Each structure stands twice: as structure tokens, then as C-alpha cells.
Amino acid sequence: MVEFAQAHLSIVKHFDDIISEREVARLRSEKPKNRMARQIGLPPGSLLHMDLERDAKSKITLFHYDEANLVRRECMLSQELAPPLPEGITWIHVTGTLNLPLIERLGEVFSLHPLVLEDIVSSEQRPKSEDFGEYYFIVTKIYMLEGRRIVTGQASFILGGHYVISFLEEDSGLFAPVIERLTHPKGKMRKLGADYLVYALIDTIVDHYFCVLEQFGDDIERLEEAVVSQASQDNLQEIHDLKTQMLVFRKAVWPLREMISTLERGQSGLFREPTQLYIRDVYDHITQVLDTLETYRDVALGLLDMYISGASNRMNQIIKVLTIISTIFMPLTFIVGLYGMNFRHMPELEWNWGYPAVLLVMGTIAGGMLWYFKRKGWI
Numbered sequence: 001m002v003e004f005a006q007a008h009l010s011i012v013k014h015f016d017d018i019i020s021e022r023e024v025a026r027l028r029s030e031k032p033k034n035r036m037a038r039q040i041g042l043p044p045g046s047l048l049h050m051d052l053e054r055d056a057k058s059k060i061t062l063f064h065y066d067e068a069n070l071v072r073r074e075c076m077l078s079q080e081l082a083p084p085l086p087e088g089i090t091w092i093h094v095t096g097t098l099n100l101p102l103i104e105r106l107g108e109v110f111s112l113h114p115l116v117l118e119d120i121v122s123s124e125q126r127p128k129s130e131d132f133g134e135y136y137f138i139v140t141k142i143y144m145l146e147g148r149r150i151v152t153g154q155a156s157f158i159l160g161g162h163y164v165i166s167f168l169e170e171d172s173g174l175f176a177p178v179i180e181r182l183t184h185p186k187g188k189m190r191k192l193g194a195d196y197l198v199y200a201l202i203d204t205i206v207d208h209y210f211c212v213l214e215q216f217g218d219d220i221e222r223l224e225e226a227v228v229s230q231a232s233q234d235n236l237q238e239i240h241d242l243k244t245q246m247l248v249f250r251k252a253v254w255p256l257r258e259m260i261s262t263l264e265r266g267q268s269g270l271f272r273e274p275t276q277l278y279i280r281d282v283y284d285h286i287t288q289v290l291d292t293l294e295t296y297r298d299v300a301l302g303l304l305d306m307y308i309s310g311a312s313n314r315m316n317q318i319i320k321v322l323t324i325i326s327t328i329f330m331p332l333t334f335i336v337g338l339y340g341m342n343f344r345h346m347p348e349l350e351w352n353w354g355y356p357a358v359l360l361v362m363g364t365i366a367g368g369m370l371w372y373f374k375r376k377g378w379i
Helices: 004-029 030-038 100-110 113-123 176-182 194-230 234-263 273-339 354-375
Strands: 059-065 070-074 089-093 128-131 136-146 149-159 163-168
Touching: 030 059, 059 176, 089 100, 089 194, 100 113, 100 163, 113 136, 113 149, 136 234, 149 194, 163 194, 163 273, 176 194, 194 234, 194 273, 234 273, 273 354
Parallel strands: 089 163
Antiparallel strands: 059 070, 059 089, 128 136, 136 149, 149 163
């Protein structure tokens, strides 16, 4: 009877695996808008990721350290991951959050709420923080440069008493400076707690914001020179693109300041008093980013007004030239029309010097009008 029950469970598990694989294959074949529609009516905590078709493999790097020792190793979740040790600090760094079974397993090991897991795998979350008592959940947006290209993403953190779990969608080396600081045994990173590690990770993300701002500033200076010298239709498109990028960037930074302000007030016991000073420093940096961003947005609006004004001035110059030409030819057209009439009794038509005289009069009128326009400063 026991053997029959075990065989039955094995068959059920086999068919569950087949159904799961078919579901993943079907989701990969669906268009993004269809997958968005599939979320309607799903229960809270459903792990349906927007970008499931991207075949990214999750990588787990485990750090366990104290003031004297540091252990780093790559691990497989199903075989080696276990609850953190009570001594020292454990940092689990996960890259490639599209591996949903891995995220589910992390939720089982660390007793994470299903809504937290849903927010981790959803790349459309706004920056926020939530206190779940035993752990603290944080979501931030990533903006960094690769060459001159702005790369965006999402980073999620779970802070416990003696552990930190970080999630990145791509292994971009964003936290390489933090890992480098961990290797120095005399640094603050090894002496302070897990809350300081979360601060260092968030501070690294905010530092990259300044790099993005520098590129915005360079683009604004370049467009300003182009608009002043000789603006083109391409410059107008670049100005609109720059305004859109800054608007999206502001939408990511603004709620982050609110989230950091919540951490600064120290409402969670997981952030200790020594770390609050560093949290306030991050808040100041984010405020500086927002102030600079608002200045750049105003300058971008000024560039648009400058472009419109320049285009209007160029059009006015063209109309001015055409108007001068038309004004000069008005009396000439009158003279030509007058002597073009087919009347028999027109004495000037019989003069030997009539034709040269008319040309001389027309030239004198045109020259006089040009001299008058130039004297008035119109040309």
C-alpha cells in the first residue's frame, strides 16, 4: 500500500512538472499585452513575470562575513541554500530574477510573503519599502550608464536581522564596489550590521544617478549649442527624447526620496541608530539629484522655446526677403504693365530712346528703394 502511494505521488509530480513546462512555454510564446491581460483576476502573490520570454539563468552568490572572516561562494538554491547563521552577516545576491522556481524556493527558506515575491519578479514596481516585522522589503529603480546608453532595471532588497537578500534582473556588476569593500577586513562594511550593507547597496544605486545626470547635462549643452547656431528637425526630436527620459527618471527618483525618508525616521527596528546617519546622507543625495533634475527640465523647456523662437525668426527673415523683393517689383510691374497696353496713341512708344529711358527709370526706382531700405536698416 505504501509503495502504491509513493508511485502515485511520483506520477502526480511528473505530470505537474509537464504542466509547468507547458505553461512556461505558452507564456513565452505570448505577446506582452496578452500576458498583461492574463494577470486580470489572478490571486495576489501570483508569480507571473512580464519578461518571461527572456531566457536568463539565475545566479546566486553567497557571502558570509564578520569582522575577521569572509566566505564567498556560488551555490545552487535547491542543494546548498539554508537559513542564515545566527553569527555574522549573510548576504545572498541573486541575479536573474526570471527563474521563478528559485524565487519560490527563497520564499520557502526565508518565509517571505507571496506579495513580496510577486513584487520581486514584477519589473514595473515603483520604489517603495514595507516592514514585515521580521524582515524589511525595499524596491528601487536602477539607472546606470553603459557607454552613453542609459540602462534601467529594478533592484529589490530584503533585510533581516542577520541577513540581506538582493535581487537584480541582470548581472551588470552594479554592486562590484560593495563587494570590493567587503574584501577589506578593516573597513566599516565588515564591522557594522546588515542594515549598513543595505545602505551601501542603495547608496551605490544613487551614485549612478549622478552619472546619468552628468550625461543629461552634456546632452543639454550640446543641444543648446546646436539650437543657437543652426537648429534642425533632428534637434527638435532630440529635445523631446531628452525631456521624456528626464520625466521617466524623475518618476523613479521621486518615490525613492519618500522611501528613504521613511527609513530615516527610524520606524523599523532593523535599521539601527548608527546607520540612520548614513541614511540621511543618502536622502541628501537624492534631494540633490531631484533639484538638479528639475533644473535640467527647466533648461530643456527653455531649449524647446529657443528652438521655436529660432524657427520663427528664420521664417520671419525669409518672409522679410520675399517682402522686399515684392515691394521692389511692384512699381516696376506697374511701369511694364502701363507700357504693355496696346493703345495706338502712346507718344513714348515712338521715341528712339524710349526703351532705354524706361529701363533707366526702372533701375533708378529699384536702386532708390534698395538704398532707402538699407538706410532704414531693413536689409
